[in-house]
Amino acid sequence: MALLLLALLLLAGCGPVSQEVATPTPTRVTALPLQSSDHYPELRRYTGRVVAPQEGAVGFELAGRIASLHKERGDTFAAGELLATLDTRLLEVEARELAARLGQNRAELTLARQTLTRLTTLRQRQFSSDQEIDEWQGKTRMLEASASQIAAAQEANQVRIEKSRLLAPFSGTVVSREQPLGAVVNAGQPLFALIRTGHWEADIGIPAELAATLSPGQTYPLQAADRTFTARLVNLGIRVDGHTHTRSARFALGEDAAMLAEGQLISLLHQTPSAIDAYVVPLTALTQGIRGGWTLYVATRTPEPTIVSRDVRLLQQDGERAWIEGALQGDERIVMDGLHKLVPGQRVTVQEATP
Structure with missing residues (x-):
């Protein structure tokens, strides 16, 4: 009896075990009806260069030997600041010579005037002739003219000394220095290349037909070094x-x-409408495909929606929307976000979003 009971227990243990297999819940996605467009904003770039508001080469107005250089390449300077000087030793000698000549002239002129005064007094007493008075009057006038000439020569000498100092015409930065210390330069020969301090400007060549649509005083987007700037x-x-x-x-x-x-x-970044059939989708609906392409996920309209991938070509984007073209149909639903959780063929439940 005991053996029979044991056999029945063993047979019961070897019987089939029923298991329930859990069915995975479809992923919930938000889908948007595909929107078509008969154009897209085509972005065009017109390239130019950054320029200084003012630039130029400066040099001495006089010829001479460079006696000192006060600025080098890359140095900044203020308007009126001394940049360089010429050797002025000969001009200083000339200045002393003119001063001596003027002193001599003044002494001679003083003597001539005193002599003329005495002769005029003696003429009243009939002790001098009219010829003597005329001669000293002429000599006095010659000395006075000579004094004016020497004074003009002194002024010219002072101007040449001042022009031997090269002053900055504006505040800015030295781009380059063209001559070394001690070099003999000609009048007007460039010594420094300068640019003016201030906000940069951009000089860009654009087609004449586009130029006709731009308005001075308005702001437009420019791009340099992967950054976008607003420029007037x-x-x-x-x-x-x-x-x-x-x-x-x-x-x-x-x-x-x-x-x-x-x-x-x-x-210069300029958008113009390009007439071409395209589709407008949120930028979040695109994912990077193979070989640098782009992929769009579509939720089918079957009783059990599944994910289908479509290769598309990106025409343009503005940071929020993208204009694309590819093998698409106007009644399809595109998945808006969460693309990293999806794979083609995956079952989903769709929540419709309004455009």
């Missing part, structure tokens, strides 16, 4: 360049562009 259009050139067929547009940059450098490339 100062003026438009009145001449079309014969080589590039563009007009020069000059923009004033603000303080936020202080880190830029002269000569750096900078571009």
